[in-house]
Amino acid sequence: MAKINKITLNRYRNFKSYEIAFNEKNNIIYGSNGSGKTNILESISLLGKGRGFRNSSIEDLIYKNENEFLVESEIEKDFDNHNIKIYSKLTNNKYKKISSVNNEVSKEASVFLEQTLSFLYFLPEMERLFVSSPSYRRNFIDKLIFSENKNYNKLMNKYKKNLTERNKILQLNNFDSNWISAIENEIAISGLEIYRLRNEKIEILNNELLNLNKLTFYPFSVKFEHKDIFYKNNIDKSEYLKNLKNFRNIDSQYGGTKIGPHKSDFLAKINSEISASKLSTGQQKTLVLITIYAQCKHLINQKNIKPILLFDEICSHLDETNRKILLELSKGFDIQFFFTGTEKSLFSFMSTNTNFYNISNI
Numbered sequence: 001m002a003k004i005n006k007i008t009l010n011r012y013r014n015f016k017s018y019e020i021a022f023n024e025k026n027n028i029i030y031g032s033n034g035s036g037k038t039n040i041l042e043s044i045s046l047l048g049k050g051r052g053f054r055n056s057s058i059e060d061l062i063y064k065n066e067n068e069f070l071v072e073s074e075i076e077k078d079f080d081n082h083n084i085k086i087y088s089k090l091t092n093n094k095y096k097k098i099s100s101v102n103n104e105v106s107k108e109a110s111v112f113l114e115q116t117l118s119f120l121y122f123l124p125e126m127e128r129l130f131v132s133s134p135s136y137r138r139n140f141i142d143k144l145i146f147s148e149n150k151n152y153n154k155l156m157n158k159y160k161k162n163l164t165e166r167n168k169i170l171q172l173n174n175f176d177s178n179w180i181s182a183i184e185n186e187i188a189i190s191g192l193e194i195y196r197l198r199n200e201k202i203e204i205l206n207n208e209l210l211n212l213n214k215l216t217f218y219p220f221s222v223k224f225e226h227k228d229i230f231y232k233n234n235i236d237k238s239e240y241l242k243n244l245k246n247f248r249n250i251d252s253q254y255g256g257t258k259i260g261p262h263k264s265d266f267l268a269k270i271n272s273e274i275s276a277s278k279l280s281t282g283q284q285k286t287l288v289l290i291t292i293y294a295q296c297k298h299l300i301n302q303k304n305i306k307p308i309l310l311f312d313e314i315c316s317h318l319d320e321t322n323r324k325i326l327l328e329l330s331k332g333f334d335i336q337f338f339f340t341g342t343e344k345s346l347f348s349f350m351s352t353n354t355n356f357y358n359i360s361n362i
C-alpha cells in the first residue's frame with residue numbers, strides 16, 4: 001500500500017499556495033481555530049473517491065474569488081513515486097473533480113487510485129454518532145465496509161435506485177405487476193447482500209474490539225448490535241419478496257419503502273448493560289475512535305490493506321487517560337497517521353517518527 005510523501009495546495013480552501021512534506025508515520029498538524037487544519041486533512045481525503053470526507057461542493061473547495069483549485073501530491077507505492085493531481089474542471093457550468101495519475105486521466109488511473117489508497121477518518125462531529133439519527137450510524141458502518149470493499153458503493157447505489165424506481169411505480173394508478181415484481185426482485189437481491197455485509201462487519205468489529213480492549217485496558221467492553229424491525233437471521237429472498245408485496249399498499253401511501261436495510265440501526269451496548277448513547281461525550285468519542293482502530297486492525301491483518309488514518313481534532317473532550325490510550329494505540333500500527341489539534345503539547349509524548357507542522361501563521 002501507499003503513503004503520501006507530500007502535498008501541494010493551490011488555490012484550495014484558505015490556501016493560495018502551500019506545500020507540506022510528510023512523515024511516513026505520524027503527522028501532527030496544529031494551529032489555531034480556522035487556520036486550515038481540517039482543510040489539509042480534507043485535501044488528503046480528496047485522493048479517494050468522491051468530494052472528500054466532508055462531501056463538500058467543488059465550489060467550496062476553490063479559494064475565494066478563484067475559479068479552480070489544484071491539489072498535487074506525491075505518493076509512494078512499492079518504492080515507486082507517483083504524481084497525483086486532483087483539480088476542478090468546469091463543464092456546462094458544473095464543476096467536476098478530476099484525478100490524474102502521472103498526468104494521465106483514465107479509467108486505469110482511477111482504478112489505480114482506488115486500489116492504492118484506503119482512508120479511515122474521524123471528524124469532530126462523529127463524537128455525536130450514538131446520539132444522532134440512525135442514518136449517521138448506517139453511514140458510519142457503510143464507510144467502514146467501503147474501506148475494504150470498493151464495490152460496496154455501487155451496491156448501495158443500485159439498491160437506492162431501485163427503491164426510487166419502486167416508489168415511482170407505486171404512485172401510478174395502474175401499474176404493470178411484472179414490472180414491479182422485477183424491481184422488487186432486484187431490491188431483495190441487493191438488500192440481502194447489504195444486510196449480510198453489514199452483519200459481517202459488526203461481527204468482525206466486535207471481535208477486534210475485544211482484542212483491542214485487552215491491549216488498551218480500556219474499561220468498557222463494547223458490542224455492536226444490528227437493529228432492524230424486518231430483518232431476522234436467515235431471512236431468504238422469497239420471504240423478502242413476500243414482505244415487499246404485502247407492503248405495496250402501505251408504501252404507496254407512505255411514499256417510501258418501509259422495510260429494508262435503509263431502515264436499519266446499529267446500537268452499541270457497553271458492558272452488556274447500557275447503551276453507548278448514555279456515556280459522556282468524551283467516552284462516546286473514545287468509543288468511536290476505538291471502533292475505527294478496530295477496523296484498521298482488521299484491514300491490516302485480514303485484508304492486507306494499509307489504510308491512511310485522518311484523525312481530526314481527536315484530543316478535544318478527552319481526558320488525559322483516554323487521550324493517551326488513543327495516541328499510544330497508533331504506535332502499534334505501521335501505517336501513516338494524520339492528526340490535528342489546537343496545541344502541540346497535546347501530542348507531546350509522541351516523539352519518534354513524528355513530524356509537527358504549525359500552520360497558524362502561514
Ligand SMILES: Nc1ncnc2c1ncn2[C@@H]1O[C@H](COP(=O)(O)OP(=O)(O)O)[C@@H](O)[C@H]1O
Binds near residue numbers: 032061063
Ligand atoms: N473556499 C475557501 N476560500 C477561502 N477560505 C476558505 C474557503 N473555505 C474555507 N475557508 C476558510 O478556512 C478556514 C477554516 O479552515 P478549517 O480547516 O476548517 O480550520 P481548522 O484549522 O479550525 O480546522 C475558515 O477561516 C474559512 O473561512
Ligand SMILES: [Mg+2]
Binds near residue numbers: 039
Ligand atoms: Mg477543524
